Amino acid sequence: MEARWCLGPSPKSLDKATIELVKQLFFDQTGEKYVEASVKSLPIPEWGGNLVLLDSNNMIRGLLWANKFNEKRVRVVAFAIDSDYKGNGFGSQAWDMLVEAARSGGHSEIQLEVRGDNQFAIEFYRRRGLEIVSTLEGYYNAGLGYVMRGKI
Secondary structure, eight states: OOEEEEEOOOGGGOOHHHHHHHHHHHHHHHOOOOOHHHHHTSOOOSSTTEEEEEETTOOEEEEEEEEEOSSSEEEEEEEEEOGGGTTSSHHHHHHHHHHHHHHHTTOOEEEEEEETTOHHHHHHHHHTTOEEEEEEEEEETTEEEEEEEEEO
């Protein structure tokens, strides 16, 4: 499976076709529906924590969008990989790239929200040192969510 992680543009600069791809990726991977304005308003700057997974045709097959939450913490806003590309190490590659960008910017923690029923993701994050620090009622349409945080 050929694909590569690249620095991504800010969501506010995406064209309609790309936004449709992102919305479908979010829906396929999380069950959450987004509208164009929601995607465009995500606070993702152009930096090393803004990554897109492109296939050999330069189609988006995944993304990891994070922002600089505060001086010490980076917050993952979205992390989704097309099902056809899961299990090929792409998630680990993106995570390592995010950690490198965060550390080089002086950050020492990563935080994110995850659906409570997404055991695959929860275990992925636990293997990377994150722990559940709080519960989110009503954050996701599908039910319970968790805030996870850890040192990097």
